[in-house]
Amino acid sequence: MGAEVAQIGAFTAVAAHALCLAGLAAAHSLAGRGALVSDPAHALRLLVVCEAPLVIVVFSLLRRDHKRCSFLKAAARGLLGLPIGAFLNAFGAIVLGAPVGTKYWMATTYWSSLMSLFTFVPAACVFGASKVDWQNVLSHSIYCTSSNVVDYMISAPSHGAVIGAWLGAWPMPLDWERPWQEWPICVTYGAIAGHVIGILVSLILVVAHKIRVRVKAD
């Protein structure tokens, strides 16, 4: 499947990720220091608002099947994927013990939208309804077998975000009495940290892949 898809360069990958990170950074500077702790819903909303257009645009440009699928269609898929992914993430979080209640549901909504932007939306933009690709993204074998740069760019950051959020939840039951132990603050920190690490890993993978391909070509 890799042959027919136009491969993108390492520089494009770096630029795409840099754009996404720039969105995060912009939201962070807009919200100000410590906003996530003092008013998590507000800060998360800013993050989502800044990140959503960037992610949708960037990954719609990277869509698979450039012939059959226009940019607008990919963007629409991303827009549709946002609430679906948010629902799935919220389900996961609540099942894992996120608090349910009127006090939390705004924060939960924004948090899950952000997680959706990290995980579901890029895949929705790029893959659409291709079941094989989705299955690949879900499994870890993508790191060993994939020949496509975009696969790395989607899977590593999204896996990183999920694992980071999962690890970020560990300090929550502790009795340190820190304000950041509240839902969803430390989970958000974990998710963003994991996402960033995932981006770095994906870039390394992309570069390694490029080198491998070049060696093979030589």
Add this chain to the structure above:
Amino acid sequence: MGRGALYPSIRFPRNAALLPMGRGCSFRPGLSRLRGLKWAYSSWALGYRSSTRPVTRMSSGPGRVFLLLGSPCRSDTHSGGAEKTNTEPAAAIATADRGREAMGAAVAGWAVAAVVLQVAGLSLFLYGFFPVKPTLPGFSGAESYRAPSCGPVDGGEGPALPPDQLRSLYRELSEVPHVYDRLVLMVIDGLPAEFVLGKGGKPPTKEMMESMPYTQSLLAGCRAVGYHAKAVPPTVTMPRLKAMVSGAIGGFLDVALNFNTQAFLDDNLLDQLHTIGYKLVMLGDETWIKLFPTLFYRQDGVSSFYVKDTVEVDFNVSRHLESELAAKDWDALILHYLGLDHVGHIGGRQSNLMTPKLKEMDDVIRRIHTAATSIQDNSHRTLLVVVSDHGMTEVGNHGGSSYEETDSLALFIGHSVESTYCSPYDQKEALQVDLAPTLALLFGIPIPKNNIGVLLPELFNSLTDDQKLRTLQLNSWQIFRLLQEQRPAFCSEDCVDSKDDFRVDMIPESIEEKLCRLLSKAFASHRSSLHQDSDFRSAEAAGFFGTAVDSYSGFLRHASEWLSHRATDKPLYLLASAISLMVISCFSLAGIISCIFKGKSHIKAEHHSVLDLDKHWHLDEVFILMGILLYVASLGSSSFVEEEQYIWHFLTSTLFLIFLIKTVQSMLKESSSTVVHRSETKTFHKNNSSYLASYKLSPGQQDGCRLYTVLVVLVAGRILRAWYQGGINWVHFPDISKILTQSDSSIVKSLQSISVLVVVVLYSISLMLLRTRRVFLIGLWLSHLSCGLLVMLHIWKSQVDSSVPVNHSTTSIAQIFYGIASISVTCTVLLAPWTFPTHSEEAEATSSSSSNPEKANGFDHSVFLTGVTYTMFWCLLQLLLQQPINAVPVLLILLQIISSVIYFSLEKPLHRQWVQVVAMQFLGMTGHFGLGNTNSLASIDVAGAFIGISSYSTVLSGVLMFIITYGSPLLLYLGMVVHMSVRDSTDISTGQHFSWSSVLSRMIALPCLLPLLINSIALTSYTIVLLLMRNHLFVWSVFSPKYLYVCAATICTYAGVLVIAVTGAYTCTVFSFRTRKRNHRDRSVDQVGDGLRS
């Protein structure tokens, strides 16, 4: 119900959270107070990410983890060879059989050996870590003034005398005049002796001297004497108060196993004073009132709950001071000031608040002393004792065993300590327990029986030499009695009445003999000094006196040391050997399991198994290993131990989310590739031994079913989690159980009834799945129905008269339930293997090749029936015993079991068998906390333990308590029996030849061994954690109760595994017996078939 603050309130901040607390009360005092320390220990959590690394490394080489472990693989090579040969038809079959049998026997043998090792290690550790020292029961009486006799010490309980007579009797017998009439015991919580007495022979700092001017003037004027009274860890208030008044050092188990009462029942000073008619007044910390609920003539307790308050707590004590000092009606006044401890917790030793607080305390001492000295008649001689229960560290914490924490104060102010010359700042060492014998002798009461303290001689300066010797003698007699109790060897004649004395030159061989010699020397010289003529006070008499005092003091010092070491010392070599035993057992279990895995992989390689599981490590498997590692790591942090329910819920939910992802993945795969379909439908027909599959689900439906079952498990788990929110710290969080308790009780009752109904219906459905209408099944169904009705009746009866705690009709209902349920379960276990045919009819009709898997059919049916009966009757029992609020959680756990069993039984399992077993066990642990259990002993439901018991019986109610507490894990072990019967049995029937022993070993080996292994890992690692944390602040409040839970969980695992193993083994034996009999019959009838085969 039984969920009050039952835990003995060692009065320190953690337990404050147990106290009822107003909703929305925003500050939790205990938490901020100890943050410094908690940070240090909770930093475990920060190291988590690094701990994932070894896991991923492990995952790179499948099976390497197990291969590393030394393992009893001898049997495996045997069976491996056997497996290779078993494709050859006739001759090899016998060897293969024998090989399998040998392997099964070896596995069982090794497992039993490992369990025995574990039990041995555990009991060694318990013996070493929680020493149960023999104590003398009862109270000291007049017999304590007589010399200890050999032989059995009979109590000699004389007629109870009225207080006045008792007092005069004691004073007559003691031959020592009482030195004081009134006692003021002033406890300043957390005051280090260093503040008053300095350290190392130097006076305290100038600042401290200036903060307590009056006390220092008393010390300098030689009108007071102060000691550094060493306290024994745990340096928290309640145990220290007990030590002061009883002179004994209690063990942990004494505290922990005292569920019902916090009252202090051992012999102690206050009770002795009360018996001789002293009137006691208590002002201050309410711990005293908890310890002695009925003793005080007047009392005003203050709570140590509001740690941030340093003013009010002390004002509430001091406000009574004026009137109490003016009053003449008390004989002993106890003041307990908490403020200084609170100051320490807020700001440490150097806090700004410390100086004013010390000034305040000094002022109290001044007021008391002035009041006491103003009354100068001979019948109101007052002794003021200023003590602290423990010290504090630089930052103000306490609980551990550092010098700063154990350095507590004992300051005596009274006429008997006054002297003309003194050096007040010499480092005078004493033990905190020395307070008890000193005060007892000063007030003319018997020394408490279990006292290990030694009297402080400076307090007896006003007595004559003979009287001083007598006090030493009384103390020695008391300690000697205690020694006799601990070492019967002390009761030898030459020890008490030794004629040959003064053999000082001989080097004593053992501590016993040394003590013996010292004592006999003391007695002898005491006698000699008494026999001297009173008007002939020569140098000789003085010499005898000196020798006697020296020998007595030597004896007392050594004996006290020996006794206290016995109470507190942890024999490290014993603990280390116990731990090594547990580690060996853990590794051997792991080795057995790795052998089984290797055996399995051999078989799979042989038969090219169609299972969709390759040799790679899967996400769920890696996660389980990592999760166990994370859990083990979390045991080292006290905060995680307190909130263990979060960890279990988190790990279990994550595991099932991974199952969900795998399900979705397989759905995607299935719909993307249609080629698989055909082969699947082919295999579909073959293994219809699984019940769900016999309902002919199409692959799409199967996937849907899989999805729904996982979702049910997840959602039920989330509701369970919401049922009980908090462990120990977050107890006040709102949750469903609290809402329901506050709402109308009829809602709870109807929820209970619905749960009973659902359980009965589920049982009927599962019986219908068997598709046979035998009388036996109908009888079973009827008995279950009647049991359900009984439970329902019990629920409604107990609602009607909830005011009457003991009701005879409910008791008899419960007893009838126990009877019917036990009879039905026993009948099922015994009869089920006989009711199902060994061959099903279809099997005989179809080709002979497919008859082998069919053989397992009857067997599976029988195990299924037994398992379902176990599970459903257990559920009814739980619904009967558990708190009403827990009915829905029990039902939810049952739903989780059923869903996961269905999920695992579907064809083409996505997970290996060990993953399935571990997932079931995880569910069990999550359910354990979902039923409201925590790692504090306070959450044990004591009320339920008396349902259906007409007369008090410790054993029966203990068993019921265990059943209630470990309801969920045991339920999962019983569910494992069902799981055994319905799981996809392709790997059982892959062998060409079918043998019962191989079925047995394949079927029950993993469900038995994996829980044992996981429990063993938890037990071993937690034992090591406990040993490492033995000086931790929370060792008695958090880690030790958790250890009791871990031990109980071990027992629970043994019970569950025993049930699985016995059920499997019995059913297998019956079936193999019946098959053999049938084969015999067949052979005699059907000669043709025989001829064909040969």
